[in-house]
Amino acid sequence: xxxxxxxxxxxxxxxxxxxxxxxxxxxxxxxxxxxxxxxxxxxxxxxxxxxxxxxxxxxxxxxxxxxxxxxxxxxxxxxxxxxxxxxxxxxxxxxxxxxxxxxxxxxxxxxxxxxxxxxxxxxxxxxxxxxxxxxxxxxxxxxxxxxxxxxxxxxxxxxxxxxxxxxxxxxxxxxxxxxxxxxxxxxxxxxxxxx
Amino acid sequence: xxxxxxxxxxxxxxxxxxxxxxxxxxxxxxxxxxxxxxxxxxxxxxxxxxxxxxxxxxxxxxxxxxxxxxxxxxxxxxxxxxxxxxxxxxxxxxxxxxxxxxxxxxxxxxxxxxxxxxxxxxxxxxxxxxxxxxxxxxxxxxxxxxxxxxxxxxxxxxxxxxxxxxxxxxxxxxxxxxxxxxxxxxxxxxxxxxxxxxxxxxxxxxxxxxxxxxxxxxxxxxxxxxxxxxxxxxxxxxxxxxxxxxxxxxxxxxxxxxxxxxxxxxxxxxxxxxxxxxxxxxxxxxxxxxxxxxxxxxxxxxxxxxxxxxxxxxxxxxxxxxxxxxxxxxxxxxxxxxxxxxxxxxxxxxxxxxxxxxxxxxxxxxxxxxxxxxxxxxxxxxxxxxxxxxxxxxx
Numbered sequence: 011x012x013x014x015x016x017x018x019x020x021x022x023x024x025x026x027x028x029x030x031x032x033x034x035x036x037x038x039x040x041x042x043x044x045x046x047x048x049x050x051x052x053x054x055x056x057x058x059x060x061x062x063x064x065x066x067x068x069x070x071x072x073x074x075x076x077x078x079x080x081x082x083x084x085x086x087x088x089x090x091x092x093x094x095x096x097x098x099x100x101x102x103x104x105x106x107x108x109x110x111x112x113x114x115x116x117x118x119x120x121x122x123x124x125x126x127x128x129x130x131x132x133x134x135x136x137x138x139x140x141x142x143x144x145x146x147x148x149x150x151x152x153x154x155x156x157x158x159x160x161x162x163x164x165x166x167x168x169x170x171x172x173x174x175x176x177x178x179x180x181x182x183x184x185x186x187x188x189x190x191x192x193x194x195x196x197x198x199x200x201x202x203x204x205x
Numbered sequence: 206x207x208x209x210x211x212x213x214x215x216x217x218x219x220x221x222x223x224x225x226x227x228x229x230x231x232x233x234x235x236x237x238x239x240x241x242x243x244x245x246x247x248x249x250x251x252x253x254x255x256x257x258x259x260x261x262x263x264x265x266x267x268x269x270x271x272x273x274x275x276x277x278x279x280x281x282x283x284x285x286x287x288x289x290x291x292x293x294x295x296x297x298x299x300x301x302x303x304x305x306x307x308x309x310x311x312x313x314x315x316x317x318x319x320x321x322x323x324x325x326x327x328x329x330x331x332x333x334x335x336x337x338x339x340x341x342x343x344x345x346x347x348x349x350x351x352x353x354x355x356x357x358x359x360x361x362x363x364x365x366x367x368x369x370x371x372x373x374x375x376x377x378x379x380x381x382x383x384x385x386x387x388x389x390x391x392x393x394x395x396x397x398x399x400x401x402x403x404x405x406x407x408x409x410x411x412x413x414x415x416x417x418x419x420x421x422x423x424x425x426x427x428x429x430x431x432x433x434x435x436x437x438x439x440x441x442x443x444x445x446x447x448x449x450x451x452x453x454x455x456x457x458x459x460x461x462x463x464x465x466x467x468x469x470x471x472x473x474x475x476x477x478x479x480x481x482x483x484x485x486x487x488x489x490x491x492x493x494x495x496x497x498x499x500x501x502x503x504x505x506x507x508x509x510x511x512x513x514x515x516x517x518x519x520x521x522x523x524x525x526x527x528x529x530x531x532x533x534x535x536x537x538x539x540x541x542x543x544x545x546x547x548x549x550x551x552x553x554x555x556x557x558x559x560x561x562x563x564x565x566x567x568x569x570x571x572x573x574x575x576x577x578x579x580x581x582x583x584x585x586x587x588x589x590x591x592x593x594x595x596x597x598x599x600x
Contacts, residue, residue, distance in 0.1 A: 032381050035382075036381070045211060046381070048379060072344075073568060074344070074480050
């Protein structure tokens with residue numbers, strides 16, 4: 011049987027949800043997987059809700075449609091919970107990760123009765139501590155990997171280091187901060203994942 | 206040796222352009238093809254290729270400059286989308302009628318209005334009678350492969366026509382997917398050096414390009430142009446075969462996916478073909494005999510080959526990602542039934558319009574269409590031609 015994971019990202023224009031989806035495709039490709047990472051464009055502007063998608067599979071991916079029944083939803087901006095039906099179609103045995111300083115139990119009531127797993131990550135706190143600035147996409151990327159288990163932590167950390175070295179060749183000073191954000195996210199999620 | 210990589214469709218085409226290293230590329234940016242000239246400019250700035258890049262003030266000028274450079278004897282190309290292609294209209298005809306083998310990479314996007322940046326085929330289909338060869342891609346791999354084949358097809362002495370290499374805006378142009386990339390030397394060898402037989406900047410052998418032709422000669426020029434389009438079929442086949450031998454991939458006019466014993470076939474172009482293939486696999490698991498005919502080459506139109514491929518099926522769904530506003534269906538809905546009639550293939554043919562201005566086309570939609578075909582045939586149902594799928598329903 012083929013194994014395919016479908017992920018839907020919700021963010022706001024400018025927060026890097028699309029970049030996170032492309033980075034996830036990139037890092038999964040390096041482990042030998044078939045990948046798709048693509049954005050859905052509405053009227054692009056800073057702050058508008060945007061959606062991005064990933065398919066990660068052990069078989070060639072031919073479908074070129076958006077994702078309606080994801081296994082995992084990643085919400086990069088908590089305020090979207092008020093305006094976007096983020097759990098639409100999300101599988102009951104799937105999971106949702108929300109960027110917030112609240113606990114999963116406090117977020118669940120805002121999820122239209124969703125009964126699957128709910129995880130929360132305080133990406134703002136992690137990002138500011140690791141990078142000194144608020145860039146939620148590195149923590150949310152790490153959270154997506156930790157929850158979906160598309161690859162193991164060590165391989166992910168190793169491949170991301172190589173990716174960042176390439177991506178930030180002209181500003182190497184941010185590599186360590188981004189790497190720290192990734193490991194801090196794994197650590198922060200550990201208690202939620204072991205339940 | 207092929208190398209495994211991951212790229213978006215735009216990245217893949219820009220990478221192929223770097224490998225081909227054409228002499229001249231004039232371009233004007235327009236979504237969703239903007240990244241292609243942007244990436245090419247970066248390659249040039251980094252010294253990775255030495256194409257003469259000409260930034261111009263409009264698409265009318267980018268195609269004019271491409272025509273001029275090609276006429277002068279330089280291997281030339283440009284990129285565009287949507288309204289940019291519409292703005293090239295006059296020069297598209299000039300390029301083809303002057304038999305200039307230039308290449309245009311088109312990232313398909315709807316035409317206004319309403320103004321919208323997303324995919325359908327109305328830009329390419331609008332240019333279907335301009336005398337260009339048109340090749341469509343399902344994914345980033347085919348966008349890359351088709352681009353590499355474009356110059357050898359265009360420049361063949363039997364053809365001498367411009368080639369438009371098309372891919373779906375955003376759906377493949379902005380989606381990162383796995384791809385097999387060939388080595389620079391292999392691509393260069395496949396494409397070959399450009400040695401035009403006749404060209405403007407050739408002092409020993411002067412020629413005129415684009416002069417007035419009186420009625421006593423004009424019709425022959427047009428007849429000859431059509432003969433070149435007819436001859437291009439054998440060249441497209443030869444180049445596809447050569448590509449398959451060298452790199453192990455590809456199709457000539459179309460791909461037939463599980464059609465050999467299919468009762469119901471969906472004829473479709475571009476990225477939606479992959480989605481339709483998934484629907485075929487899902488329905489085959491349930492015992493339904495279905496298949497997909499993915500049209501790769503739209504110009505020249507392989508009419509007889511299509512008729513032959515559809516001869517044995519009970520019904521075909523003809524899928525247009527374009528509206529012709531003629532009251533009876535899109536371009537494929539006109540040309541496919543004409544091809545069937547000429548060969549006296551009297552299978553049921555139903556025309557569908559889908560995916561306009563980026564409307565999503567899903568596996569579920571494709572399955573629904575196959576079920577409709579079965580219903581029409583099994584229950585002898587009367588059906589409406591020119592159907593729309595994926596429309597919103599009234600709330």
